[in-house]
Amino acid sequence: MTTHAEPATEPPVSAAEDNDDETTTDPGWFHKAVVYQIYPRSFADSDGDGIGDLPGIISKLDYLQKLGVDVVWLSPIYTSPQDDNGYDISNYRDVDPIFGSLADLQQLTDGLHARGMKLVMDLVVNHTSDEHPWFIESRSSKDNPKRDWYWWRPPRQSPVGGGGAEPNNWGSAFSGPAWEFDQATGEYYLHLFSRKQPDLNWENPEVRAAVYDMMNWWLDRGVDGFRMDVINFISKDTSLPDGPKAEGMLFGDGSPHFMSGPRIHEFLHEMHLEVFAGRDKPLLTVGEMPGVTVEDAVLFTDPARREVDMVFQFEHVALDQEDGNKWRPRKLRLTDLKQSLGRWQEALAGRGWNSLYWGNHDQARAVSRFGDDGQYRELSAKMLAGVLHLHRGTPYVYQGEELGMTNMSFGAISDYRDIEVLNHHREATTHLGHTDAEVLAALAPLNRDNARTPVQWDATRHGGFTTGAPWIAVNPNTSHINAAEQEDNPDSVFSFYRQVIALRHAEPVVAEGDFSMLLPDDEHVYAFRRSLPGSAAGAAAGVAAAPGVQLLVLGNFSGEDRTVELDGGGWGDAEAGADEPELGHYPAELILGNYPSDGAGTHAEITLRPWELKVFRRQHNN
Structure with a gap:
């Protein structure tokens, strides 16, 4: 087994060493882009088998174009036994x-x-x-050439009755141990997720070469980039030591030994050189990185290091959980959310880039989680869109989010399909002493199946998703939450998303402006300012000279009126005095809101209605 190197904190090679291999296209094209995630099995079914498919997606391309998104991220459609809905790939x-x-x-x-x-x-x-086939060969014998393509280890003691002591105490993300015993060869293989998802051994250069060859094959076919699942897990401490074990837990936490491990920067830089460098079209590389720190994210996304364009971090989607345990949900404090997102905005301002998301196929529905999916569903869905998309970074829209789709009510464990849920329910009721009712109540708010119910296209049976029996039930509220009702309605959530996306495309300050958090201690109002100096605004817009531009974004995260006071009117300069309703020499304009406009400019004191969003714009000389 190959030994590992020390963690990389500087670029593995200097920028000059491989500069000649870089693409000649605009490296920051994705700053203005909006990405739309499709979970194929739940998007649109063309043949009535109850599972979404590629022809179904093709039939909705005009819908995506109308929405205005720039990139479609497709969850796995590769050949798979579907143990984890395609994230277990048998043919790349x-x-x-x-x-x-x-x-x-x-x-x-x-x-x-x-x-x-x-x-x-x-x-x-x-x-x-x-x-x-790689794993089939690997498990066939201890001396197979691909044996070292995966993590095999002998038992800690001689197997007894077909099993033995696992090589370490790590637990799987999908419950149970992270090791599976193989009877034929008498050893265990590592699986950080399902037992049907054995981990590749990236220490083996043959594994890396095979992966890079496959990635190049897809890019040669016209694909424009990759979102890379748990990519910061690929480098592991080769000694595979035990992890800390919390009281009451069945298994240890191995994450300190595989999250952003010893050679991760080396591997990602090598991937860049072998796959992405020198291509003559804009590409996007996104690393999903559970547990990534701000400090590591700066290294991962620094363009000079040539690793990935942006990362998916999970800090803000763990704030409504006790000790990061999604099965122990708690009420989110807005101040915690602002502190977290603000810290990421600040840390990646000088170099690197943020991804922006409320939800995806692994998270609960945004409006149910961060907004109000009852009386104020539409207003809060619009407010959430405005607040998220106007941060600095590339925003992601998860399918159905643009319609304000909500969490699902699942009545029994048999209604669920997600392996994570099913395994947790079994472990919690059989080994941890919890009742079925207790576990179901804990599962409801944050389970992944909330996001995996089919897209609601219309009010017909099964929401227009399929003519057959859907693989998972359609949310009954498709009768009034659906695309057909919203597409041509100028006041709909869908139409509001179009406005927000168009604003990013039209306003350079959204893509390139500085970010300043305001009212950090307010428990109900999310407020921030975006600023772009005149010279930068002019250059970004392609004109010789232009005034500076600022945006003031205010979002009420509550169902009550909230009045806030903003120093200098929120604009951060002395000329915008508290007694100047039109902000001194620089008048402000309300350019986006989720209530009918009242025509008012900004004042030092502003009252926001329940779940109201207000976005003001002003120009000024620098």
Whole structure:
């Protein structure tokens, strides 16, 4: 087994060493882009088998173009046994028949490109399926050439009755131990997720070469980049030591030994050189990185280091959980959210880049989690869109979010489909002493199936998703929350998302401006300022000279009126005095709101109605 190197804190090679291999296209194109995530099995079903597919996605391309997004991120459609809904891949170079064919994927790629959109594929290379040919070979014998492509270890003691002591005490993210005993060879293999998802051994250069070759194959077919699943898990401490074990837990926490591990920066830089460098079109690389720190994210996303363009971090989506345990939900404090997001904005301001999201296929529905999915569903969905998209970073829209889709009410464990939920329910009721009712109540707010119910296209049976029986139930509220009702309604959540996306495209300050958090201690109002100096604003807009531009964003995260006082009117300069309703020499304009406009400019004191969003714009000389 190869030994590891020390953690990399500087670029593995200098920028000059591989500068000649860099692309010649605009490296910051994604600053103005908005990404839309599609979870294929729940998006649109074309053939009535109850599972969404590629032809279904193709039929909705005009809808995506109307929304105005720039990039479509496609969750895995590769050949898979579907143990974890496609995140267990058995063939990286083909499409699973339940989704269609390579020809369908090419048609989708071409259709997106014809409409000015790009395609980003989900890439899962921390692990494969146990049905992948690589693993089938690896487990066939201890001396197979691919044995070292995965993490195999002998038992701590001689196997007894077909099993033995696991090589360490790590637990799987999907409950149970992170090791599975293989009877034929008498050893265990590591799986940080399902037992059907064995971890690849990235210490082996043959593994890395095979992965890079596969990635190049997809880029050569026209794909525009990758969102890389748990990519910061690929480097592990090769001694595989035990992890700390909390009281009452069945297994140890191995994350200190594989999250952003010893060689992670080296591996990602090598990937950049072998796959992305020198290509003549804009590409996007996104690293999903559970547990990533701000300090590491700066290194990962610093353009000079050539690793990834941005990371998905999980800090803000763990704030409504006790000790980061999603099965122990708690009420979110807005001050915690502002502190977290503000810290990431500040840390990545000088170098690096943020991703912005409320939800995805692994998170509960945004309006149910951060807003009010009852009386104020539409208002809070719009407010959440405005607040998120006007931060500095690239925003992500998860399918149905643009409609204000909500969490689902699941009545029994049999209604769920997610392996994470099913495994936790079994462990909690059989080993941890909890009742079925207790576990179901804990599962309800944050389970992943909340986001995986089918997209609600219309008010017909099964929401227009399928003519057959859907693989998971459609939310009954499709009768009044659906795309058909919203697409041509100027006051709908969908239309508001179009406005927010258009604002990013039109206003350089949204993509490139500085970020300043305001009212950090206010428990109900989220407020911030975006600023772009005149010279920068002019250059970004492609004109010789232009005034500076500022945006003031205010969002009420409550169901009551809230009055706030803003020093200098919120603009951060002396000329915007508290007694100047029009902000001194620089008048402000309300450019976006989720209530009918009252025509008022900004004042030092502003009252926001329940879940109200107000976005003001002003120009000024620098």
